Amino acid sequence: MKLSPLRCALLVLAGAAAGFAAPAAHAGKTLDAVRQHGRVVCGVSTGLPGFSAVDSKGNWVGLDTDVCRALAAAVLGDAGKVKWTPLNSQQRFTPLQAGEIDVLSRNTTWTLTRDASMGLHFAAVTYYDGQGFMVAKKSKVTNVKQLKGAEICVQSGTTTEKNLTDYFRAQGMKAKPVVFESYEASLKAFFSGRCQAYTTDVSSLAAIRDKEVKNPDDYAILPELISKEPLGPAVRRGDDEWFAIVKWVVYALIEAEELGVTQANAESLKRSANPAVQRLLGGAEDMGRLLGLDKEWAYRAIRAVGNYGEIFDRNLGANSPLKLPRGSNQLWTKGGLMYAPPIR
């Protein structure tokens, strides 16, 4: 019997249906997959200085990338075993939902909608940010109230647009957002004078002002913060073990700062008299076993990237070009919000 074209088409269709019928392969346990492939796949930004950006030598650097390095060091014993996946703000959640990345560490704001309805969990807060405005100094604008009716450049795919609207509505003012798909285009438009103000998280504003303009003094960041932006790494839902690992790696870095453990002294502190330090570094008790890791998990993370304070200073604070103050990101013992549950 010769096959008519129609029957061929039917066969193809049936084949395709059979293909779909095969159950979609789940990644299984993320930890197993990470160990099997020997790498942590980390979703980062396409380039935001201080958080995740490529330096002049082609390495990814920043606070968000250090979280991934610490994770790789804790899980795989080698901070270099990270595969970087740059994602723009609209793409970022889909690869995590689909299992293409293991962790999204990409200046992403923790909100209820994202946590509850997008198939992901935020593990911890690594940076307390807030949204602000940048204006050209020659516009003589010194506070947000003066931006009534102004055109404001903003990048799409962020919580920024909604905050902007909420704030202006609450103040009974109207703003005209000019929304760009790409970060670069939104900046270019602002610096060419298309908008009277640019808005995003203040940490980013500082990075932008430092990096994108010839004379940073021509631009001012307005004093008002109009939103809370807790940024932190997110993981896929449905894998509680991995969720716990990411969460506690971040907490270990914060705990290390509180206990005075640094990249340099971690080795000698292994034999510290302080039991909390010993537990953290795996000198006595094996806390890592509870997470499915070994007892030196936190020690390796700290050796790789330093404690939270060191990470902050290197990427955003005093030792970085951005020179951002610690502010809310100071330890709770020093009046900030950084607080890790006890490692015990």
Added chain:
Amino acid sequence: MRRRFAEAGRRAFLWQALAVGLLLLGGWWVAGRVEGELAARGIRSGFGFLLQPAGFEIGESLFDFHAGLAYWQAFLVGFANTLRVALPGLLLATVLGALIGFARLSPNFLLRALGTAYVEVFRNVPLLLQLLTWYFLLTEKLPPVADAVEFLPGFFLSKSGLAFPLPAFAVAAGELAWPQRGLLNIEGGATVTPEYLAVLLGLAAYSAAYLAEIVRAGILSVSRGQVEAAAALGLTARQRMRWVVLPQALRLIVPPAGNQYLNLTKNSSLAVVVGYPDLVSVANTTLNQTGQAVECIAILIAVYLALSLATAALLALYNARLLRRGSAA
């Protein structure tokens, strides 16, 4: 013999019905699976979100939109913005394309060369780059809004766009709402933003290059003998074009021109790169706020498909009329 044909026909129909049925079944099943998968991963799905308040502003809108309105209304604003740039774009591209097409056939060397240069430049540079170029030309070269140029009374041009007087419906008939200098920007009247101008100019200029070639090909397809015959009858150049060349050329021009119109409408989705709040831009924002990627993309696909099919249907209608008129003559 006839019976065998009838039977074959019935059998073919059966097969086709079966194929369509299977396809529908498959689609239904895939949709069900996607929904199940999303639910299993804790990702919200469904179109219920469309009724919730959008919570974001849209920079320019034909209707009075504010953040308290629902997502579906935001989509409507985006759709209207897409049409607002696509329809004038079609018109502008057609006029420009026809002019350049004629120029390329002109006996005047300079006109011909300019036409060729235009076509080659605009056809061979990616549209994305052209849009960005137009946009940055407009925003870099124009003065800031505080020093807007009033090149005609009531017409202000600046980085914030073109403000012009508009017949105000609210005011007594015949009166104009005049733009005036405000504190930070121009107030009153109507404004088109540089984003709108960039998309409009970019789309029109790009499509015009293709349309020019289609017009030229259509006109060249009419055999020289006919033009000469018409000339021998004493018809002037204009009459030859109007009564002999164009009626035949149009039959060849309309179908490929239709393709270009479809392209222009679809290309308007690139507007998002220069910050014009078209349908794609609104969908992007919605997608990010709600996280409902599948639904937002489905809406985009449905809308562009419907737009393209509608355009194609209109053009098919026009083409049929053209052919009928042609055969009747």
